[in-house]
Amino acid sequence: GQQLNQSPQSMFIQEGEDVSMNCTSSSIFNTWLWYKQDPGEGPVLLIALYKAGELTSNGRLTAQFGITRKDSFLNISASIPSDVGIYFCAGPGNRDDKIIFGKGTRLHILP
């Protein structure tokens, strides 16, 4: 079945650093979604991408829809403590009737 591979699995960074994470798919996607899950809460949609090559920002977050349509990237600039959490990429299943989530990148910020 379709799979999404996220890397890295976890990151430990200093406050103020920039962060990059990516997601690759075994098949072509026509939509890429990035969700964030804060500790103890449900995921929240950060950015949605609908076109190959698209670059979309949401504050300090920027995501890109890869040209091959098999990957996507999320960057966070100047990280702050509230950026801690799990970042999931997601995309539609084969029949667009569900979305498939990657296993997440867990972001930790060192004091």
Added chain:
Amino acid sequence: DSGVTQTPKHLITATGQRVTLRCSPRSGDLSVYWYQQSLDQGLQFLIQYYNGEERAKGNILERFSAQQFPDLHSELNLSSLELGDSALYFCASTFGGRATDTQYFGPGTRLTVL
């Protein structure tokens, strides 16, 4: 606050038992999605309902079932519980039936099976 409510927040039960998890979607949303989140498997889609009808099915076990009622709230029933069913269960809602629309997630129900 996403506007999606889930009850109970925590549930502790024994193997072999049956539990019901409840979800109320955001006001006006017609579609409800159920997910299971475990440490090793991440977020797994279970099932979707749209306006009372089952719309899509994922990796939902036969021991699990769900329904959406006329007032659009949904219940997920888990029976013959096993230790491996311990997980966080989330529901999410959208206005339409497209899974790629923004899904608004509830706070989750943490199920512990002892």
